[in-house]
Amino acid sequence: KQEVTQIPAALSVPEGENLVLxxxxxxxxxxxxxxxxxxxxKGLTSLLLIQSSQREQTSGxxxxxxxKSSGRSxxxxxxxxxxxxxxxxxxxxxIQGAQKLVFGQGTRLTINP
Amino acid sequence: EAQVTQNPRxxxxxxxxxxxxxxxxxxxxxxMSWYRQDPGLGLRQIYYSMNVEVTDKGxxxxxxxxxxxxxxxxxxxLESPSPNQTSLYFCASRSPGGNSxxxxxxxxxxxxxxx
Numbered sequence: 001k002q003e004v005t006q007i008p009a010a011l012s013v014p015e016g017e018n019l020v021l022x023x024x025x026x027x028x029x030x031x032x033x034x035x036x037x038x039x040x041x042k043g044l045t046s047l048l049l050i051q052s053s054q055r056e057q058t059s060g061x062x063x064x065x066x067x068k069s070s071g072r073s074x075x076x077x078x079x080x081x082x083x084x085x086x087x088x089x090x091x092x093x094x095i096q097g098a099q100k101l102v103f104g105q106g107t108r109l110t111i112n113p
Numbered sequence: 114e115a116q117v118t119q120n121p122r123x124x125x126x127x128x129x130x131x132x133x134x135x136x137x138x139x140x141x142x143x144x145m146s147w148y149r150q151d152p153g154l155g156l157r158q159i160y161y162s163m164n165v166e167v168t169d170k171g172x173x174x175x176x177x178x179x180x181x182x183x184x185x186x187x188x189x190x191l192e193s194p195s196p197n198q199t200s201l202y203f204c205a206s207r208s209p210g211g212n213s214x215x216x217x218x219x220x221x222x223x224x225x226x227x228x
Binding site for chain 2: 046100
């Protein structure tokens with residue numbers, strides 16, 4: 001059974017710092033991995049999607065990497081801003097039971113001005 | 114604008130009173146799905162649909178029904194809601210169906226409180 005873990009559960013950093021959020025998964029048989037952002041009381045906003053054959057994806061200040069063999073992904077946020085404060089979720093689409101995403105519990109990020 | 118729209122966004126109701134949460138997408142997606150999000154449990158899939166008239170159970174289907182009569186709509190029905198169904202619900206869609214590698218798009222969520 002696929003399990004996704006995100007550590008730490010919460011992170012607080014001063015504005016301007018570069019930071020890394022971690023995601024690990026137990027089964028490397030995945031189609032893809034997706035990073036989302038969730039603001040309090042709001043929906044999920046897709047940030048980046050990495051296919052299983054890819055190593056990384058970039059969008060603006062965000063860079064996501066994928067090491068499928070070790071079951072790890074990282075989300076790198078450069079030059080953090082207070083507006084980046086949110087909960088970040090990673091989700092994998094497993095090959096077994098492919099019609100759903102398996103989510104981690106998320107990392108709650110706070111950027112202090 | 115491509116979007117997944119859920120209604121209502123918030124609902125407080127009482128045990129046993131049937132309710133429907135609507136979900137509509139304007140991207141012509143074949144695949145649609147419902148999730149619920151609970152503290153400490155994360156997001157869990159309730160039901161999904163691969164296409165019109167094709168639905169299947171997810172991980173936590175008990176107490177819920179769905180229908181897919183049109184491609185764009187995928188309502189979630191609670192025939193007799195109970196307090197343990199108090200949760201934040203999300204509808205999602207993806208194109209195309211099957212083994213697509215496309216990203217899933219999520220609605221803004223519906224917060225249900227069952228008293």
